[in-house]
Amino acid sequence: MQSFQPPRRILMGPGPSDVSPRVLAALARPTIGHLDPQFQALMEEIKAALQRLFNAPDHACVPLPAPGTAGMEAAMMNLLEPGDRCVVAVNGAFGGRMADMAGRAGATVVTVDHEWGQPVDPARVEAALAEAPTKVLAFVHAETSTGARSDAASLCALARKHGALSVVDCVTSLGGIVVDAAAWDADVIYSGTQKCLSAPPGLSPIALSKQAQAAIAGRKEKVRNWLLDFNLLMSYWGGEGGRTYHHTAPINALYGLHESLVVLFEEGVQAAIVRHARMHEALAAGVEAAGLKLLVDEKHRLPQLNTVLVPEGVDEAAVRTHVLEAWDLELGAGLGPLKGKVWRIGLMGASATPWHVRLCLTALCEALAAQGVTVDAKAVIAAADAKLR
Ligand SMILES: *Cc1c(COP(=O)(O)O)cnc(C)c1O
Secondary structure, eight states: OOOOOOOOOEEESSSOOOOOHHHHHHHTSOOOOTTSHHHHHHHHHHHHHHHHHHTOTTSEEEEESSOHHHHHHHHHHHHOOTTOEEEEEESSHHHHHHHHHHHHTTOEEEEEEOOTTSOOOHHHHHHHHHHSOOSEEEEESEETTTTEEOOHHHHHHHHHHTTOEEEEEOTTTBTTBOOOHHHHTOSEEEOOSSSTTOSOSSOEEEEEOHHHHHHHHTOSSOOSOSTTOHHHHHHHHSOTTOOOOSSOOOHHHHHHHHHHHHHHHHHOHHHHHHHHHHHHHHHHHHHHHTTOOBSSOGGGBBTTEEEEEOOTTOOHHHHHHHHHHHHOEEEEEOOGGGTTTEEEEEOOGGGOSHHHHHHHHHHHHHHHHHTTOOOOHHHHHHHHHHHHO
8 A cells, every 4th residue: 555645726616615725734633542631622612613613602512523524413313203294495405405304304204305406485485384284394504406596584483483303504694695593593404524614524523503403402202423522522512520432532633624714703603794795796797797697597696606607518527637638727517407517616615715716617618618618718717707896
């Protein structure tokens, strides 16, 4: 065997995003014991930072030791018991994954299906909630498979009105658009480290409200997942009365998350959100100047995930291969019904800079030209630059 040397890549797909040298350096610091008092102090700091980032001062916040999907799994497995009714709004791949998990938890799952590219329709969700008593309403805030943003505040309010607990997937939204657990009165919110937080994949920050915690404490049967059982997890992360061994925290990964939070708070969460919006405006202007169209209506677009329709006669995969080989640039492909029909361009965290926007547009124009599509690359860059001034 030989040491693995990854190629240089610029990550502008649906995640992971570019990881800054600062975060990479933090990951390489010496491993210490997970029960070391200094490590426990780090755990406390991360919990407090997550409360601040989610704006969840009354929620319990911890990073789960696995990628974003673990947050989804924890939410479903902890809140749902066999026979519970769970309404899942599905407007893309991740909503579909939530419904699958709810079914595995034994729930009676009612999906409210939407066309891919559309935001979740609160009126249709309310109709589903009104049909029968519901334990959980689950939806994706920022649907990464399509680039659509849903109205989390309205959906969480509907859950509360109908006596259901809300589960909000904020994997792609956290750090890129406003996420506000307190204002939404959300019950369970989870995210991932590899999208707008720009740390490597492998951790899932999660926040649970008092109501969610009470529901878990009052379960009739044990959670059917040992690692993510919130009652057991909190004996490790809870802090009160000393920690007891549960699992071994991914120590170095937590150094990385901690550093990414330091970086984010240095910039300012609001400033980072404004940066994502500006980079999106520049990219969208360039894309449109190239004669391309975005899938999602302007008012529901996610700045951090831009879904560009592949024009007639263009080979979707060949364009991604071209930009990867010629520019070391990774773009995302379409999933499910959008396979072969779109490119997904991520502007997440450290990948949301003017340099990334200009690089992506330059590479895209070149790849399109290689397929015989005439684009005025100069005009494309000029359109983006006009938004960056
Ligand atoms: C990426 C993503 C996930 C899953 O995160 P992983 O880190 O891949 O497990 C879940 N939901 C949404 C909306 C995502 O974008």
